[in-house]
Amino acid sequence: VGTGVLGGFTTYSTLADDTAQLLDAGRWAAGSGYALLSVVLGLAAVVTGLWVTARLRPRPAGDPS
Template identity: 45%
Template sequence: MTAPQADGLRLRTAPPRRRAWRAQAPVVAVVALGGALGALARYALSLALPTPAGGFPWATFWTNVTGCAVIGVFMVVVTDVWAAHRLVRPFFGTGVLGGFTTFSTYAVDIQKLVSSGHARTGLAYLALTLCAALAAVSLAVAATRRALRGRAGTTA
């Protein structure tokens, strides 16, 4: 195989890895920016709802449940309603909501509660967060689809 030629000269092309990075650089940038914004919002919520030692981690609980509900609404809107720009999902879904929700802190909170002698609170937190987060995303998807059907029915 020979390299492409123009007027007898060989054209230089960027290696495939460099082209792939250039295509992904905007995605990485918007995920980073969105993640920073989401993490700041989560931090503000943790300051507003501090958790006493051995207490139920309400800030992390509400962060994760709210984030799951918002991702349910968001995914319906960007898949069923709006032809979003290619960077909207990485920015908002992966970045903002990924930075906002914190299932790693959820796991650490459980471990801290159990190891400090508050196993009941830790297990209640484990079960309640899991059930509430799954319910939040499911209900948000269903409610958003229902609202969109209702809106489409009233305009027709």
């Protein structure tokens, strides 16, 4: 758990730093696009992973879903 939480902090700080550098350099479209696409594609990956997991996991006997 500790590794995952601390890894999340480093990943987020890298995203924030890279975005800030692009914005500071005046590359507003690149900075905004990078930040927005990173978040949107990350959420899409989570949803896809949950959907695949729900499809592949074994169902208990008598489960109608």
